[in-house]
Amino acid sequence: xxxxxxxxxxxxTKRGQNVTFRCDPISEHNRLYWYRQTLGQGPEFxxxxxxxxxxxxxxxxxxxxxxxxxxxxxxxxEIQRTEQGDSAxxxxxxxxxxxxxETQYFGPGTRLLVL
Amino acid sequence: QKExxxxxxPLSVPEGAIASLNCTYSDRGSQSFFWxxxxxxxxxxxxxxxxxxxxxxxxxxxxxxxxxxxxxSLLIRDSQPSDSATxxxxxxxxxxxxxxxxxxxxxxxxx
Numbered sequence: 001x002x003x004x005x006x007x008x009x010x011x012x013t014k015r016g017q018n019v020t021f022r023c024d025p026i027s028e029h030n031r032l033y034w035y036r037q038t039l040g041q042g043p044e045f046x047x048x049x050x051x052x053x054x055x056x057x058x059x060x061x062x063x064x065x066x067x068x069x070x071x072x073x074x075x076x077x078e079i080q081r082t083e084q085g086d087s088a089x090x091x092x093x094x095x096x097x098x099x100x101x102e103t104q105y106f107g108p109g110t111r112l113l114v115l
Numbered sequence: 116q117k118e119x120x121x122x123x124x125p126l127s128v129p130e131g132a133i134a135s136l137n138c139t140y141s142d143r144g145s146q147s148f149f150w151x152x153x154x155x156x157x158x159x160x161x162x163x164x165x166x167x168x169x170x171x172x173x174x175x176x177x178x179x180x181x182x183x184x185x186x187x188s189l190l191i192r193d194s195q196p197s198d199s200a201t202x203x204x205x206x207x208x209x210x211x212x213x214x215x216x217x218x219x220x221x222x223x224x225x226x
Contacts, residue, residue: 031212042119042203042216043159056213091158100166102147102207104214106158 002027004107006092012113013082020078021110025094032075033093033104034067043091049075050097082114117142119206121217128224134191136220138204141185147207148180150189152200153219159203163189194224 005024013019025032031050035043046065047057051072064082069075079086089111093104118141128134136150147166151159163178165171165187171178177190187206191198201219208215 033213035214040123040218042205042218043214045213045215048212056211058213089158097212101164102166102212103149103161103164106151106160109158 004092004094004105006090006107006110008110009108010111010113012115014115015082015084017082018078018080019082019112020076021090021092021112022074022076023092023094023107024074025092026096026105029094029096029105030072031095031097031104032069033095034075034077035091035093037089037091037109038087046077079112082112084114087112087114117145117206117208117215119204119215119217121202121204121220123218124221125223126220128194128222130194130196130224130226132194132224134194134198134222134224136189136191136202136204136222138187138189138217139185140187140204140206140215142206142208142215143182143185144210145182145185145206145208148178148187149205149207149214150176150178150187151203151205151216152198153203154200162202191222194222196224196226198222199224 033048034046037043049069165178204217205214
């Protein structure tokens, strides 16, 4: 396994612009998760997929956020009309469901700065 | 609101000592518990998972779970300066697959 990969690793954008992040999970992992982490806080759940189906989305998630996993492999997270409060580390994790071990494995993250 | 509570620290221990990190959670239905280590600017990496009451040991690390008290802890024996990081406690409820994280405890191991 090559691990979870995320691109880009860093993104600087101006307020009001749209941004899109990509996550490639560990091969064969059917569950994929997105979290957001701000300084001094633990990661906060955003949404997760099983294969291509989005099973849960945080009630705190603004309508400006949308995530897809069209073929059940990689996933994209798009933020429309970015705001300064969107500045954070966006983390992707994956795991294989149906196992006794439920660990989610995290990618390196995408650090977003909105100016 | 399901919550996970950790002391933010910093917890400072000398090299070679035992570091004890604690976490409490609010959802009695929680089934799965995890400790992640996070170095500054990096993503979380798994240290230990635990699913049943009692102790689970892996090298220098021991996780302890007490579901009746809604308490999970991590002991690090023979602490090394390289253990200096933030330790995140995460809990998975019985009705969801998302992880709920605490704010993390910052551990400092000094030579």
